[in-house]
Amino acid sequence: MKRTILILVGIIVVVGMGYLIIKSQPIKSSENNNNNNQEQVSVFDSKNATYIIEGKEVVLVDGKAEQETVPGSATKIKTNIFGEPTKADINGDGKEDAIMIIIQEPGGSGTFYYAAGSINDNGKALGSNAILLGDRIAPQNIVFENGEIIANYAERKKGEPMTAEPSVGVSRYFVTYGAELVEKNKQTNSNNFEIQGMKIEIIKNGAGSEAKNGNIITAHYVGTLENGQKFDSSIDRGEPFSFTLGAGEVIKGWDLGILGMKVGEKRKLTIPSDLAYGQAGIPGFISENATLIFEVELLVIE
Secondary structure, X not given: OHHHHHHHHHHHHHHHHHHHHHHOOOOEOOOOOOXXXXXXOOOOOOOOOEEEEOOEEEEOEOOEEEEEOOOOOOOEEEEEEOOOOEEEOOOOOOOOEEEEEEEEEOOOOOOEEEEEEEEEEOOXXXXXXXXXXXXXXEEEEEEEEOOEEEEEEEEOOOOOOOOOOOOEEEEEEEEEEOOXXXXXXXXXXXXXXXXXXXXXXXXXXXXXXXXXXXXXXXXXXEEEEOOOOEEEEHHHHOOOEEEEOOOOOEOHHHHHHOOOOOEOOEEEEEEXXXXXXXXXXXXXXXXXXOOEEEEEEEEEEO
C-alpha cells in the first residue's frame, strides 16, 4: 500500500512540474493548432476557395466570381485568378499550398491586382486576405523563394498618367501567418525592416539556411518593456527556448519576426501589442496594450 501511494505521489509531482514549466514560458500563445490529426476529406483546389478582398468575402468557383455591386444592380464586380496559381509549401508543413495574383474589376475604369495565398488544410483550401498590388499594373509572376512570397510586376513612373504603359519593375515580399498574408517591407542592403507594424533590426548576421515555417527553432532571448524593464530572459534561466515556427505556439510577433533568420543571427524585435498580448496583456506581468522588445539569437534550426 505504501509503495502504491509513493508511486502516485511521484506521478503527481512530475505532472505538476511539467505544468509549471509550460506556464513559465511567457511568450507562449494560447492559439495552438490542434488540427494535425484531422483526416484528409477533400482534394486541395485553390481555385475553389474563399478569399478576403477589401474586407469582403469573395467565393471563387473554378477561379472566378461575379458579385452585384449593390443588391439588384446590373453592374457586377468580376474577380478571377491571373494565369495559374503557383504551387509551393508556403507554411512549411509539408503540404503543397498555392499563391496567386487575383484580378478584380469593380465595374468602373479600374482593374485592380492583388497578391493572395491558399493554405492546404488537410485538403481544404483556406484562402487568405488579398493585398493590393495596384491599379492597371502589368503583372509578371508570383513565386516562393527562401521562405518568402514574391510578387513581381511593373507599374508606372511616379506622376505618369494611367494611360502610360507600366515600365518600372517592382518586387514585393510577403509571408504567411496561418491563413493570413502579411507584407514584409524589405529594404535592400538594410538591416532594418518592418512587418505588419513590427520593427525588426538585424544586430548580428548569421549563416546557413533561413528559418522557415515548420522548422523547430531553438533560441536565446531577452524580453523588455519600452521603459527598459526586463520581464523575461532565457539567458538568465540558462536554458534556450524551443518551438515550432509558424505553428501558433508563440506570440504572433515571434512567428513573423523569426522567419528568415539564420543560425547565429541576432535580431531586435519591437512588437506592437496586437502582435503580442493585445489589450488584455497578462495581469500582474504584462500591462495592457504593451509593446514588447525582444533580442533574439537563433541557435539551432531543425
